[in-house]
Amino acid sequence: xxxxxxxxxxxxxxxxxxxxxxxxxxxxxxxxxxxxxxxxxxxxxxxxxxxxxxxxxxxxxxxxxxxxxxxxxxxxxxxxxxxxxxxxxxxxxxxxxxxxxxxxxxxx
Amino acid sequence: xxxxxxxxxxxxxxxxxxxxxxxxxxxxxxxxxxxxxxxxxxxxxxxxxxxxxxxxxxxxxxxxxxxxxxxxxxxxxxxxxxxxxxxxxxxxxxxxxxxxxxxxxxxxxxxxx
Numbered sequence: 593x594x595x596x597x598x599x600x601x602x603x604x605x606x607x608x609x610x611x612x613x614x615x616x617x618x619x620x621x622x623x624x625x626x627x628x629x630x631x632x633x634x635x636x637x638x639x640x641x642x643x644x645x646x647x648x649x650x651x652x653x654x655x656x657x658x659x660x661x662x663x664x665x666x667x668x669x670x671x672x673x674x675x676x677x678x679x680x681x682x683x684x685x686x687x688x689x690x691x692x693x694x695x696x697x698x699x700x
Numbered sequence: 701x702x703x704x705x706x707x708x709x710x711x712x713x714x715x716x717x718x719x720x721x722x723x724x725x726x727x728x729x730x731x732x733x734x735x736x737x738x739x740x741x742x743x744x745x746x747x748x749x750x751x752x753x754x755x756x757x758x759x760x761x762x763x764x765x766x767x768x769x770x771x772x773x774x775x776x777x778x779x780x781x782x783x784x785x786x787x788x789x790x791x792x793x794x795x796x797x798x799x800x801x802x803x804x805x806x807x808x809x810x811x812x813x
Contacts, residue, residue, distance in 0.1 A: 635807075637803060686794060688745065688802065692741075
């Protein structure tokens with residue numbers, strides 16, 4: 593099955609700093625999503641982005657499908673950005689396979 | 701209005717018991733899922749239903765039985781609970797092709813003692 597690798601596994605930022613999270617996947621995908629799991633456990637869909645670039649406020653994401661990677665950019669980080677960021681992909685249909693996540697801690 | 705709601709939020713039970721988790725979505729999606737998140741935060745799909753029909757059934761013990769009475773509801777029944785079943789169980793929904801993303805419920809933390 594498809595493999596999903598996320599890096600870095602852990603990241604500590606000072607409030608106001610920028611960061612880039614990476615997701616590599618092993619095969620062609622028809623679906624790629626980024627999620628944020630907040631410290632209370634809620635999973636929030638950030639982007640549906642099988643290809644191209646999208647922006648939503650301080651967050652943006654880019655997927656280069658031909659090179660099998662996606663990047664999530666967080667600018668001017670805030671303490672509320674803390675949590676776990678997951679990349680999830682699907683080769684076909686709608687079976688999403690999740691990466692192991694990046695744990696982000698933003699310090700004030 | 702809650703888009704995907706799960707009940708209960710917490711469930712503590714003894715080994716050997718049978719328990720159910722309920723899930724409902726009001727987004728008009730036609731596909732619903734159950735995911736399990738283990739203690740290391742790893743998320744893995746268990747089941748997927750499309751319009752009440754089972755379309756994904758991963759390698760899950762047959763003690764776990766999903767039931768979808770209609771496309772807005774997907775319940776999970778677990779028989780003979782074991783310690784290893786302790787985890788957070790998430791329900792999610794999407795359009796059939798997964799486009800526009802999944803919406804997850806808030807999770808059910810199951811603890812088997």
